[in-house]
Amino acid sequence: MEDVELDGGMSKTLHSGLRVLELLSAHPDGLTVTEIADGIGVHRTVAHRFVRTLEAHRLVRRDRAKRIRPGAGLVPLAEPVERDLRAVATPLLEELADECGATAHLVSQEDDDHVRALLVVEPRRASVHIAFRPGQLDRIDRGSAGMAILAARPARADERTEVGEARTRGYAVSYGEVIPSIYGISCAVPGRRDSAPISVGVSLFDLADEQRLAGLVGDCADRLARALG
Incomplete structure (x- = not known):
């Protein structure tokens, strides 16, 4: 994941949520909530809340094995870039x-x-x-x-x-x-x-x-x- 140094004008919560997306982009086969928590350095409960929020925006999805994968909602966000x-x-x-x-x-x-x-x-x-x-x-x-x-x-x-x-x-x-x-x-x-x-x-x-x-x-x-x- 990209190394971003937070300063006082940034949101730590938003930063952590974006790190979930970065982590998943490097693991297209999906990760468990526990693996996400370990990957971004937060408690499993916190990672679960991030995942639920990202799911609501269709930015991540759960497959049949309950692994978290990048969601289709990312496509329209990326499409206008260049x-x-x-x-x-x-x-x-x-x-x-x-x-x-x-x-x-x-x-x-x-x-x-x-x-x-x-x-x-x-x-x-x-x-x-x-x-x-x-x-x-x-x-x-x-x-x-x-x-x-x-x-x-x-x-x-x-x-x-x-x-x-x-x-x-x-x-x-x-x-x-x-x-x-x-x-x-x-x-x-x-x-x-x-x-x-x-x-x-x-x-x-x-x-x-x-x-x-x-x-x-x-x-x-x-x-x-x-x-x-």
Whole structure:
């Protein structure tokens, strides 16, 4: 779960309720009330009240085994988030995933220190590929997606050497920084002056054909920039 530091202007109760949703999002097969209580560090009775409230809003549901799962009420809440961006990007990332035979991703800067995966597209014809869920939060200075975004900015004295290298070559490469033993190659999407910076990239097992992959990722980033206007 995301590490949020509470201050005096925040609601501790709401914070705990939101942590229930974050916990369930990481366990789509469901959790018991006791497991939820242990996961967010509260008494079982308190966790039960959180679950009952979230059930009333259809944000969680109980399956036949009485395990708590994410509910359908989350869908309309998430659907408006970057709707136009995801709609435009989806066919381009589908094409990128199939051309590379690798999982493609669209990542957006969340805050000064983090990026979040907005869209993850798996290749349709690859025999094996990497799988991870949209919504994943990672440090901006770890992994090719965040480093590509940093490389699109002016150089800083305290930046990683890999960011400077990405700025020089035009794309970022990482290995094992987000998913163990997995390569990432990403390019920033240009022209996002008034919107959150974004990058597109692929995650794959082998980077033997780096130049070809970099060309495909860069072309996808440029096409997405043109499509977004």
